[in-house]
Structure formats: C-alpha cells, structure tokens
Amino acid sequence: MNFYTSSYTEHVGPGLSGNGIGIQYFNINPTTSKITLLESYETINPGYFALNPKEELLYTFQERQQNLAPKLLCFKTDQGKLELLQSLEINGGLPCHILHLKKYNCLMVSCYETGNFLKYDLDENGIPLPFSQNIKYTGGSINQERQEGPHAHLSYYDKAHDLLLLVDLGNDKIYSLKYQNNQFVQTNEVSVPAGGGPRHLIQHPNSNYCFVSNEMTGEVSLLKWQNNAWQWIKNVSIMTQDHNNVASASAIKLSICGRFIYCGVRSTNSISILKFDPDTEALNLIEEVPTQGITPRDFEISPDGKLLIVGNQDSESLVVFSVCEDSGMLEVVEKVDGVRSVCCVGFGGSF
Template sequence: MKTALLILFIGSYTEYPIPGFGGIGHGIYTVQLNTETGELTTLHTMMARNPSYLVVSDDNQFLYCVNELDESENPKVGAYKINADYSLQFLNEQPIAGGYPCHIKTFGNNVLVACYATGNIHQFPVEASGKLGRAVQQYSHVGSSVNSDRQEAPHAHQIAVHPNGRDVYVCDLGIDIIKAYHFKGKNLVPNDIKDCKISKGSGPRHMVFDAAGNLGYVNNELTGTVSVLKRKEGSFDEEEIYSALPNDFTGVPSGSAIRIHPNGQFLYVANRKLEAISIFRIYKDKLEPIEYQYTKGEELREFNITPDGNWLIACHQNSHDTVVYQIKSDGRLQERYRTKEILSPVCVVFN
C-alpha cells in the first residue's frame, strides 16, 4: 500500500527588521507530510525576504507571499508558479505601499494584502498567467483604541473571506473593529454598514467562520480571548467572550492564531507566552474549553489543520520547532513528530 503524502508550504522570517523580531529562515519551504506517521520532509526552499504569510491559489497552481518589512524597506507581494515537483518558480512582484504587510488572501482573480504598521489594505489583480498586476485599490483605516502601547493607530492584521463568497472582513487590532468590504464589479470597496465592533482593548488579530457563515470566532491578541460573533440581518455582533488562557496565567496575553476544525465541532486558538493551543468544543453558538495543548516551543506563531481534519501543524518562530499533532476524535491533540530543520517558521498553507 502506497503511503499517502500531502504537500504544504511554510513561510518564515529571514531577517530581523527590528531588534528581537524576525528570524533566520531560508524563505519559503516546500514540505511533504507523511499522513501515516506525521513525519515532515523538506523538499525545496525558495529565498525571499521575510515571506511570513503565504496563500495558494484556488486551483493550486500559484503561490503568493508578502515581504513583512518596514515601509522604508519597500516591501513587495510576490507571485510564484508551483511546479510539478512542488518547487516554486518566481513570476513577478509588485510594490506594497505600506509597512509590515502581515497577511495575504486570494479572492477570485485578486490578491488582498493587509499591512499592520500602516493600517491599510490593498487589492492586486491576478493575470491568467498567475502574475500580479499593480495595486488597483488601497484603503487606510482610521482611529485608535484604549491600549496606548498597541492601539495608538490602526493595525490591519488579517483578511478573511466570508463563506458567502461576497463579503470580506479585515481584523484591525488597533481600532477594535472588524472592517467590512465587498466587491462592486472588479473593485473591492468598503461596506461600513457591516463593520463589527469588538470589546475595547481586545485587539482582534485573526478570525474564522463556521461553514454556514452565521458565526464568527475572533482571536483577540491583547486580551487572550475569543469573541463569538453572531450574524443578524446580514451583519455580525459580538455576542460572547471566552478566555483562551488558564485561570492561573499571569503573563501578558499574546494570542496569535485561530482555526476551526473542518467538521465544525472544535476550535483551536494559539497563544504565545503561554506557548499552548487552547482547544474548545463548539456547541451551537457556545464554546466549551476542553484542554490546553502545551507546544514546548518559543513564540507559537501560526498553525493549520489539514483539509481532512486529521493533522495539525504548529510553527514556533523563535525556537524553530515545527510540531505535527494527530487530531483525535474528541478534538484533543497527540504529538507525532517534531523538527527544528525549518528555521523561523511562521505559517502553513496546503497545496
């Protein structure tokens, strides 16, 4: 019987744009997952400057990444063709008018980018060849919130596409608002009537939706909480807030990632400082904490769940641990493999 293999790509930090933040990675890693043992094998690397966040096109033919750099370093968004052996072939790149682009998402024939430092988002059209055109839309958020150290200005952190395939939401950590957008014709435009306010000081970082699109779950970086959003008359309201931290946690919260299991029954939330993934069972619009999976690494940045729901892969930026967990039927995690061969890993996407 032939061993089943799955291809994934891992983004990394390759330099330190500011002291204490960055890494020593080799760029974009093409990695193979053995879906029987959980073992990871690095197949290829493609050098790029701080390709922290990645996205694969819907047809699995192309990969796009941001260079997470200060505006003075002229960050770019890059396009790559995925070859038959899963190596990457550089196609082109376009400048990003912003600082520290930290998230990237595809939407139809477009790539959308969020910039943390400058609090703005960009729309780049994608050509049939997979190459990127120059930005055709750019929107800057305005405002601030109550945490004077972290919320002195807008900080767009993630772009999420609603399951209806029309609405686009941007988590802005700096203003405690999830900004709403949609497409009119070929252009992304604000849809302010659907903006969703999050509790002051929370710092919404990333969000996910249930399959029906009636519930949203927001990972709040600054409070280590999860906001449950409920859709009412087409708009979302914050309904409940759950702590993703144990009662005895005394450090500074630093939520980093959130994923919903493909079966819709479990929610996983990563927290740096705690260095653990908090596991919740989903009951209708309620969450029940199950346990904390301590990941035994430093700076737990991102993780992702394989499309079949069997495996969870977690990345540690500072200790270089990439950890593979098997997901049990009750949602709990069992470590099956760990490697330090992938340096400064940040995020995982599947081909």
C-alpha cells in the same frame, strides 16, 4: 500530503526577527506522520502566503517596514520548486497577511505598520497587477502602545454573505465590505471589546458564526450573523495559565466538523482548544496543549482533519499532532528540529 512553511529571515520590527531560509516545502506521510523536506527557496521575510492551485501559483510578500520598500511576490510552483514571476511595490509597511479571493480574481494584502488593506487585481494567468485599491481607516483604541492607530491584520472572504471582512487590531473592529464596480465598499462594522486587538478570524461551517482571536487579551470573540450584519455576542478566555498580564494570541483554526476551535497562545506556548455548540451558542475552553516549543505563531490542520502542524518560531521546530475527531484533543506524533523561524504553515498539495 505536502505543505509549505514560510519563515522570518531578518529583522522585522521591534522585538521581532528571524534567521530562517524563506519558503520550504515538505511531505508528511499520512500513515507515519514522518516529515521530509523536499525543497527550499531563499527569499526575504515571507511572513504569510496564499496559494492559487488552479494556476499553480504561490503569493507572498516581504514583511518589512515601509522605509525598506516591501514587495509583493508571485511564484510559479512545480512540486515546491519556485520561480519568481512578479514583484510589485507594496504601498504600506509590515504586510502580515495575504488573501487570494478567487471570486473577484484579486489579492488582498494587510499592512500592519501603516494600517491599510491593498487590493491587487490578477490578470488572466493569475499574475498580480499594480494595486487598484487602498483601504485605510482612522482611529485607534484604549491600548496606547499597540492601538495608537489602525493596524490591518487580516482579510477574510465570507462566501455565504458575499462579504470581504477586514480585521483591524488597532481599531478593535471587523469591517464588512461588498464588491461594487471593481471596488470594495464598506457596508457595516462590528466592534469587539476595547483593547482586545482582533488578529485572525474563522467562520463556522454553517456560516452564521465567526470566531475572532484577540491577540492582546487572549480571548475569542463570538460573532453572529443576524439582522443582515455581523454582531458581537460574547468573549471567552483561551487561557487559564498565568501570562503576567501579557497575552499574545496568534492563529485560530477550526476543525472540519466545526465543533472545535484551536487558538495559538504565544505567551504560554500552547494551543487552546474550545468546544462550540451552535444550538446553545456555548463556547467553552476545554484544554490547553503545550506545543513542545517556543512561540507558536502559526499552525494548520490537514485537509482530512486528522493532523495539526504547528511551527514554533523561536525554538526552530515543527510539531505534528494527531486530532481526535470525537473529542477534539491533540496528541504529539512527530517533531522535527532545525526548521528555523517559522511564521506560516499551509497545505499545498502537488497542484
């Protein structure tokens, strides 16, 4: 199995910087879990990336403030070797997430600093064209330091209901949009408890539930599809450890079976494991597993569901855990030091 990482290479914003290389491509032996670096490519602050296996493309951006003119980047990839094909203006600041939406042949880029979501159409070869839609909301929420206005953090495609979901940390909202006449048009919105700061979202395999990680309170919001819209059901804490009233949840991922939710917690350097029962809607924290490093910003579960790889951003390490299918528990099986400032992990295969 092969996977990519991206890393921060310079100052990003207040309190956030890195000294990474850019994009790296690794092999992990599925039997021994040994990790081997195959390729490296230097590029500025590729904070997140998305893959297009059909066209053998990797999409990313420069996570930079608006005054530094960040760019959207498109690379051709051959066994992890990257060739830059396109560089386009990003009309925003601190892009932090990118989605490849195959059905509508476009990319969605979420810009944290400026609070907007940008749509880039793709040509017949998957190459991005200049942005064709700029979606931005107004408002804010109760945390005046972090929620003085909208802060776009993630876009997600809800295939079952044909909706684009936009997660706004600044407004404590998740917006639902339909595709009409080459544009995304809002149809609904759902709020999570004020001050939560929704960051990332995943969807249950049965499509009737979503789980939202709230960065600022260290809670997961359970959403349910009912009355033809997403509705908030409840929040569940992902921490029992003392975090000095400063929570910092990061990525959220789901086991293949849908019974276990994994949440990164940067304030406690751990991954919290929750168990979900769709029959009763019970969502319970069952374990907090140390990541053997500092600042687990992102992690990913292998396509076969057997391994979880976490990037510890501030301790320069990748750590591999085995995943128990029955219990959801994690066990360390490999650690690689010297992988600097990792901010995104994604399985890409060889295309």
